[in-house]
Amino acid sequence: MNMGYRVLVVDDSKLARMAVAKALTTLHPDWTRVEAANADEALVLASKDAFDLAILDFNMPGRDGLHLAAELLKLKPALPLAVISANHQVEVVTRAREVGATFLQKPLTDKAMGEFLAAAADRLASP
Numbered sequence: 025m026n027m028g029y030r031v032l033v034v035d036d037s038k039l040a041r042m043a044v045a046k047a048l049t050t051l052h053p054d055w056t057r058v059e060a061a062n063a064d065e066a067l068v069l070a071s072k073d074a075f076d077l078a079i080l081d082f083n084m085p086g087r088d089g090l091h092l093a094a095e096l097l098k099l100k101p102a103l104p105l106a107v108i109s110a111n112h113q114v115e116v117v118t119r120a121r122e123v124g125a126t127f128l129q130k131p132l133t134d135k136a137m138g139e140f141l142a143a144a145a146d147r148l149a150s151p
Contacts, residue, residue, distance in 0.1 A: 031055055066096070108129070
């Protein structure tokens with residue numbers, strides 16, 4: 025049994041980060057989270073703080089979640105990550121898959137979040 029994973033949550037909206045935090049706490053109270061408000065903050069955290077998976081907002085000022093996903097995967101190729109957005113155009117969903125991210129639609133449901141976290145935990149548990 026794992027001691028709980030560390031989750032990086034990146035969203036420029038504090039409200040959105042709180043919604044993700046609430047779902048995380050409900051689903052995995054033993055997991056901890058690290059929060060960033062944008063891609064630059066996230067990359068600073070990534071360089072000094074270890075985390076096991078990431079949940080990124082797509083629409084952010086500066087670099088969007090897909091650019092950030094690509095940069096994080098360069099640093100940590102096996103990192104399970106999700107990109108969340110209210111904009112579920114085919115292009116965004118396709119680009120998320122192309123960079124190796126799971127696409128989750130906003131508003132985020134506990135079911136969608138739970139499925140992503142379960143898949144991420146499976147990936148992390150298998151070497």
